[in-house]
Amino acid sequence: MKMKKNYLLILAFAFGLDNAQVAIGKTTLESASSSIEFGSENRGLVLPWTTSAADVTNVVNGTMIFDINDKKTKIYASNMWKDLSVDSTGSVDSTLQDGLTERNNAKLSVGTVTSTPGILVLEDNNKAMILPKVANAYLNIVAPTAGMIVYDTAKKMLLIYNGTVWTFWKAS
Numbered sequence: 001m002k003m004k005k006n007y008l009l010i011l012a013f014a015f016g017l018d019n020a021q022v023a024i025g026k027t028t029l030e031s032a033s034s035s036i037e038f039g040s041e042n043r044g045l046v047l048p049w050t051t052s053a054a055d056v057t058n059v060v061n062g063t064m065i066f067d068i069n070d071k072k073t074k075i076y077a078s079n080m081w082k083d084l085s086v087d088s089t090g091s092v093d094s095t096l097q098d099g100l101t102e103r104n105n106a107k108l109s110v111g112t113v114t115s116t117p118g119i120l121v122l123e124d125n126n127k128a129m130i131l132p133k134v135a136n137a138y139l140n141i142v143a144p145t146a147g148m149i150v151y152d153t154a155k156k157m158l159l160i161y162n163g164t165v166w167t168f169w170k171a172s
Contacts, residue, residue, distance in 0.1 A: 021034055021035060021036070021037070021127070022035065022036045022037070022110055023036075023037050023038075023039075024036065024037070024038050024039065025038055025039025025040075025041055025043070025132075026038070026039040026040075030130060031130060033126070033127050033128060034127055034128060034129065034130045035110045035111060035122040035123075035124050035127040035128065035129055036110060036122060036129045036130070037129075037130040038130065038131065038132035038133070039132065040132060040133045040134055040135075040153075042134050042137070042140045042141050042142070043132055043134070043141065043150075044131075044132050044134070044137065044141055044144065044145075044148035044149055044150035044159075044161070045131060045132055045148065045149050045150065046066075046145050046146075046147050046148050047064050047065055047066045047073060047147040047148075047149060048065055048066065048119050048147075049065070049066045049068050049092070049094065049097065049146070049147055050065045050066070050067055050068065051068060051069060052067055052068075052069040052070075053065060053067045053069075053074050053076075053081045056076075057117075058117040059076050059117070060076065060116055060117065060118075061076055061077055061078070061079065062075070062076065062077070063075070063076040063118065064076075064084075064149075065147075066092075066146055066147025066162075067081075068092050068094050068146075070088070070090075071085070071088075071089075071090025071091060071092055071146065071162050071163055071164075072084070072085035072088075072090060072162060073085045073147055073149065073160045073162065073167075084160050084167065084169065085160055085162040085167050086167045087162055087164070087165050087167055089162070089164045089165060090146060090162030090163040090164050090165075091146065091162075091163035091164045092146040092147075092163045106119060107119060107120075107121060108120050108121070109121045109122075109123050110122050110123060110124070111123030111124035111127070112124070130151075131149060131150060131151040131158070132150050132151065133150070133151045133152075133153050134150050134151070134152060134153065135152065135153045135154040136152065136154045136155070137150045137151075137152045137159050137166075138152070138159060138166045138168075141161075144161040144166075145161070145163075146161065146162060146163030147161070147162075147163075148160070148161040149161075152168075155168065155170075156170070157169055157170045158170075
């Protein structure tokens with residue numbers, strides 16, 4: 001793993017991810033206040049799958065995961081896990097990852113690198129991530145994956161897929 005981690009860090013610095021904005025699937029950034037932005041090609045962002053939220057160590061507020069044990073997307077906020085999926089009928093086929101060795105130290109940082117744990121850590125304290133934006137994502141993302149999140153531009157809502165159904169979140 002050490003080789004892969006070093007390779008990721010070299011790539012990050014080669015592309016200027018140590019103090020930059022990143023655009024994935026697009027060439028023009030929408031906001032100067034974003035760390036990462038995604039294109040809108042009927043795709044979402046798939047969160048990391050964990051065997052159980054209880055197995056996540058050194059967790060910090062703002063961490064998001066897909067818990068394959070109870071098939072729910074969760075966010076760690078106010079020092080506790082909160083369910084974002086709501087529906088309990090999720091489905092996930094984890095056979096592709098079941099035999100893999102966990103790489104506990106794998107991390108890609110965008111911004112000034114800190115010791116904050118995570119797989120993809122947006123390190124800036126004054127920038128945010130802009131989720132993939134898709135109109136009618138629940139119709140237009142043909143084969144969503146468990147743990148997928150996307151901003152639906154038609155519904156103006158956050159959508160979260162648990163492997164079976166979408167959960168719709170609207171800011172109140």
